[in-house]
Amino acid sequence: MKIRRLVLLVVALLLLLSQTPFAYRRYKLRRLSAGIQQLNSERRVPEPYGFKDYKGVVHVHSFLGGHSSGSFSEIIAAAQANQLQFVIMTEHTEKDFDTAAMTLQGMHGGVLFINGNEVSAPNGDRLLTLPGELSIAAYPEEFKNWDTPGLDGVEVYNVFTNAKRINPVVAFFDALWSKRSYPDLMFAFYLTRPDEGLKLWDQGLTRARLTGVAGNDAHANIGVSLKDSSGKTLLGIQLDPYDTSFRLVRLHALIEANKPLEATSLLDAVRAGHCYIGFDFLGDTSGFSFTAENTGERKIQGDEISFKPETRLRVQSPVPGRIVILKDGAILLDETGISGKELPISEKGVYRTEIYLPQLGMVANQPWIISNPIYVR
Ligand SMILES: [Zn+2]
Numbered sequence: 172m173k174i175r176r177l178v179l180l181v182v183a184l185l186l187l188l189s190q191t192p193f194a195y196r197r198y199k200l201r202r203l204s205a206g207i208q209q210l211n212s213e214r215r216v217p218e219p220y221g222f223k224d225y226k227g228v229v230h231v232h233s234f235l236g237g238h239s240s241g242s243f244s245e246i247i248a249a250a251q252a253n254q255l256q257f258v259i260m261t262e263h264t265e266k267d268f269d270t271a272a273m274t275l276q277g278m279h280g281g282v283l284f285i286n287g288n289e290v291s292a293p294n295g296d297r298l299l300t301l302p303g304e305l306s307i308a309a310y311p312e313e314f315k316n317w318d319t320p321g322l323d324g325v326e327v328y329n330v331f332t333n334a335k336r337i338n339p340v341v342a343f344f345d346a347l348w349s350k351r352s353y354p355d356l357m358f359a360f361y362l363t364r365p366d367e368g369l370k371l372w373d374q375g376l377t378r379a380r381l382t383g384v385a386g387n388d389a390h391a392n393i394g395v396s397l398k399d400s401s402g403k404t405l406l407g408i409q410l411d412p413y414d415t416s417f418r419l420v421r422l423h424a425l426i427e428a429n430k431p432l433e434a435t436s437l438l439d440a441v442r443a444g445h446c447y448i449g450f451d452f453l454g455d456t457s458g459f460s461f462t463a464e465n466t467g468e469r470k471i472q473g474d475e476i477s478f479k480p481e482t483r484l485r486v487q488s489p490v491p492g493r494i495v496i497l498k499d500g501a502i503l504l505d506e507t508g509i510s511g512k513e514l515p516i517s518e519k520g521v522y523r524t525e526i527y528l529p530q531l532g533m534v535a536n537q538p539w540i541i542s543n544p545i546y547v548r
Contacts, residue, residue, distance in 0.1 A: 193348040196360065199533055200353045206531045207356075207454050210490050215510070216458030217487035222425040222445070222471060224457050225432050227257030229422050230289070230299060230309070230326065230386030231413075235270040236263030239390040241413060243275055249413035250282040257283040257424070257437055258417075261299045261309075261386075264288055271300075277434075285434055292316070299326065299386070303438045307384060311371040317378075323442050324382035325375060327368040327541065330419055331388035334411070337361045355418040355452045362450070362537045369541075373500030376521045376544055382444040382473065383523075383543055389416040418452045423459070425471060444473025444543035453528060453539050460487045461524050461542040472523075472543040482547060483515045486524050492539065493527040519547050 232239045233246060250258050262270035276286035287301040289309060296314050299307040307324040308314045310332060342361075349357050375381045391412050425445040430436045440446055449456030461472045465482040476482060486494050488510045496504040496512070498520045506512065507529055516522070526540040 190344070190348075193344045196345060197348045197352070200349050200356050200359070203359055203531060203533060204353060204356055210454045210528065210531070214455060214458070214489045216489055217460050217511070219428065220460060220462065220469070220471070221428055223428050223432075224459075225256040225424045225426060225437070226421045226449070226451070226457060227255045227259065227283075227424065227437075228253075228387045228389070228417050228420075229259040229307075229384050230261045230329070231258055231389045232262060232289070233260065233274060235274055236265055236289075238263060241389075241391040243279075245391070246275065246413055247280045247282065249417050251280050252414050253417040255282055255417060255421070256432055257285065259285045259287060259299075259301065259422075261287045261289040261301075264290055283432055283434065283437065285437065292319075301438060301441070302434065303442070305438055305442055307382070309386060311368045314371070317371075317375055322379070322381065324384055324444075325368070325372045326386040327372045327383045328365040328385040328420060328448060329368075329388050330386065330411070330416060331390075332368075333361065333363055333365070336363065355415045358415075358419055358452065359534050359537075362534060364537055370500070373497070373521075377499060380444065380546065382441055382446065383448065383541060384422050384441070384446070385420045385448040385541075387416045387420060389413050391416070419450065421449050421451050421456075423447050423449050423456060445471060447472060447543055448541040450537070450539050453531060453534055453537075454490065456489065456540050458487075458489045459526070459540050459542070461485070461545065463522075463545045463547065470545060472545055475546040475548050478516075478519045478547050481515070483513055484522055484524075484545065485511070485513050486526075486542075487511045488526050488540070490528070491530075493529050495525045495527070496522060497524070498522050516547060521546055 233241045260274045262274045271286045271288045274286045275284035290298050290300050294315055296316055297309040299309050305323050307326055309326045311325050345357055372383050424437055424440040426436045426440050462485050463470045463476045465479040468476055470476040491510040493507040494512050521544045523544040524542045525538045528539050529535040
């Protein structure tokens with residue numbers, strides 16, 4: 172009897188101890204949340220420069236084409252709850268019907284929907300194909316044929332690819348401790364810079380113009396669950412409901428202020444690289460700008476500008492942070508504690524920028540913003 176009690180006590184103690192790290196992780200999220208609130212209150216949006224910033228998500232699946240059970244109403248409601256202005260649907264294809272024709276398109280509940288597909292090529296390459304013959308290489312780490320004709324972009328970051336690296340046991344206990352209070356912030360534990368995707372994009376940029384986008388790859392089906400022998404879910408934790416997925420990362424499209432947001436203006440902006448990737452769950456990225464100027468020209472990300480001795484780049488961030496400017500994939504400038512930078516350049520090349528928020532501690536090494544490049548020719 173005495174031994175049994177002792178064993179029980181030890182087991183209880185061990186259980187308690189095993190939970191300490193997760194309690195501490197929850198505390199870290201509370202601090203992160205306070206840091207983000209502070210950051211958002213300090214936002215100073217740079218002067219507008221002829222373009223309006225629209226936020227939305229790319230790479231979303233519904234019940235069409237399998238893999239997901241998400242309904243249209245769930246997707247519309249999640250887009251509204253996130254105050255998104257657009258959602259780019261990319262349904263898996265089906266042999267006997269056209270899933271792109273059947274998915275959400277046009278305006279629904281004040282949100283613009285674009286109807287696209289996620290297509291698998293015979294060699295296994297996957298492409299996001301959008302109206303207007305726009306095609307984006309998905310999952311670049313697995314992408315083989317970089318000479319695919321008409322390739323317009325690369326999905327440099329994908330939430331699902333990132334999520335595959337999550338340890339399910341850790342995620343399970345994180346979810347138990349933190350999901351109720353911090354459903355989207357929890358992802359900060361797992362967020363990783365897409366080194367491989369960025370490297371492949373930088374390599375591709377030496378050969379062709381390619382728009383960088385982030386894919387939410389939202390299926391509402393990533394989760395951990397305990398099932399009994401009949402398959403009934405006993406304890407289920409869904410990590411990627413649309414509402415959460417749409418908060419993590421967004422594509423911000425820049426559209427000329429005198430044009431409305433509609434399918435053509437949005438797709439034109441994506442094709443032109445007039446857009447940037449914002450991990451908005453770490454703070455609102457709206458208003459970020461990356462431009463280039465010389466006498467007589469002012470261009471934005473995605474554009475080409477002619478090289479002249481006075482050509483300069485300008486980065487403006489809504490909050491101070493660490494600004495990294497890369498030329499042809501190599502770091503050219505890396506400065507912390509600034510919200511803007513003007514950089515005269517002395518060479519032709521492909522320039523892009525990444526912004527980090529070291530003041531947020533635990534996510535200091537994960538990018539907050541990834542711009543599209545300016546091509547200095
Ligand atoms: Zn997908």
